[in-house]
Amino acid sequence: MKTGIKIALSVAMLTSLSFGGEQFAMSDADRAMYVEMSENNPADIMIADGEELLEYMGGDAGLAKYFGVSEDDLPAYIAGFPRYIKKFDMVVGLDQVIQAMMADGGHKPLKLKSGNMFSIMAYVKSIANGEKINIDVTANKQMKEAYALGLKTYMTKRGGRGLSCNSCHSPDVIGRVLRTQPLPDLSAKGVKAAATWPAYRMTKSSLRTLQRRFQGCMKNALLKVIPIGSKEMVALEVYLTDKSKGAEIAIPGLKR
Ligand code: HEC
Structure with a gap:
């Protein structure tokens, strides 16, 4: 299904960041589609x-x-x-x-x-739907290292524009809107992101995984795209999954 939502995200749009408060910037048609799809996730x-x-x-x-x-x-x-x-x-x-x-x-x-x-x-x-995320980033040396690498990868500024994941996803930017898209805060404890991926992305008309989503952000923000399954990617997933610890798993998610 074609959604008609344009996601021509580019870093140039960062200059158009504005404070959007609680607004959820979707057109009425897109919102209607979201409601319909959440009842019947493709x-x-x-x-x-x-x-x-x-x-x-x-x-x-x-x-x-x-x-x-x-x-x-x-x-x-x-x-x-x-x-x-x-x-x-x-x-x-x-x-x-x-x-x-x-x-x-x-x-x-x-x-x-x-x-x-x-x-x-x-x-x-x-299979784990309804179960709470129970990742343990202190379970052993390897998990501790992965967490540290994930945090580092998340914070490191890269690419021509010198952006990090944190540039767009830190608490400082909560409520801001990049073009029509509210920037989700991923750094706070209790965010549900990791509990809701894999998800159906309406703008891509397909099922995507969390690491695939990271790649989308990397591409949009002109950061060199890191391969799925690489040490850094898994580490990023470890870092963000820890933020969702305790959140109830609900797969498939539904995303813009
Ligand atoms: C230029 C700003 C920007 C940068 C840099 C950026 N993102 Fe994003 N990201 C966004 C926007 C905007 C959305 C929401 C898009 C939407 O609503 O469709 C998003 C969505 C996400 C989501 C989905 C959140 C959810 O609730 O499901 C994840 C996960 C994510 N980003 C991870 C990352 C990671 C990891 C990095 C660093 C590699 C990163 N992002 C870098 C702008 C950015």
């Missing part, structure tokens, strides 16, 4: 596809077995990603574990950036 069908794709790897039971947890404990375990997994000796996102599970099962692993991977990942995270 990503539900992609999640159903993801569930089907997981089936050839044994479905939920296969996943629980791969993680080494019981099926009952699966939702809480999923709600703790990204996490350090000894077997990989790395802090990994759900998508990377799914990829490893495919490879170990003798299947050709899906690319992290593929639509089918986004669908499977959304399905897997939706």
Whole structure:
């Protein structure tokens, strides 16, 4: 479905930042579409596809077995990603574990950036719907390092315009509007962002993951785009997921 929402975001627009208070700058037509889609999220069908794709790897039971947890404990375990997994000796996102599970099962692993991977990942995270995010960034040395790297990546100014994630997402800019888009504060404790991705993006007419969303911001703000699954990307996800700790997982989200 074409949305008609223009997202010609460029950094030049930063000069048009203005204080918008609580206003939510959507046209009436866009707002109506948002309401309609929140009752009937188009990503539900992609999640159903993801569930089907997981089936050839044994479905939920296969996943629980791969993680080494019981099926009952699966939702809480999923709600703790990204996490350090000894077997990989790395802090990994759900998508990377799914990829490893495919490879170990003798299947050709899906690319992290593929639509089918986004669908499977959304399905897997939706298993934890209703569960509270329980990431533990002090669980071990590796998580502490990932958190520190995430914070650093978030704060580091890059690109021709010298912007960091924090330039647009810090508490100082709450209530400001970049073009028609209110800038979401991501740095406060209790923001729900990480609990609502993967999400359907109306402006992209597709299901996207959190790391894919980061890439969108990097592209828009002229920061060099960091690859999905890289150490920095997972670290950014760790940092922002910690901000959403305690938030109830509700997948698929619905975003502009
Ligand atoms: C030039 C300003 C700008 C910069 C720099 C920027 N963002 Fe954003 N970001 C936005 C805007 C505007 C939105 C909301 C867009 C919308 O409403 O569709 C957004 C949305 C997001 C969201 C979705 C929030 C939600 O509630 O779901 C995430 C996550 C995010 N940004 C992460 C990042 C990260 C990580 C970086 C650094 C790599 C970054 N952003 C850099 C402007 C920016």
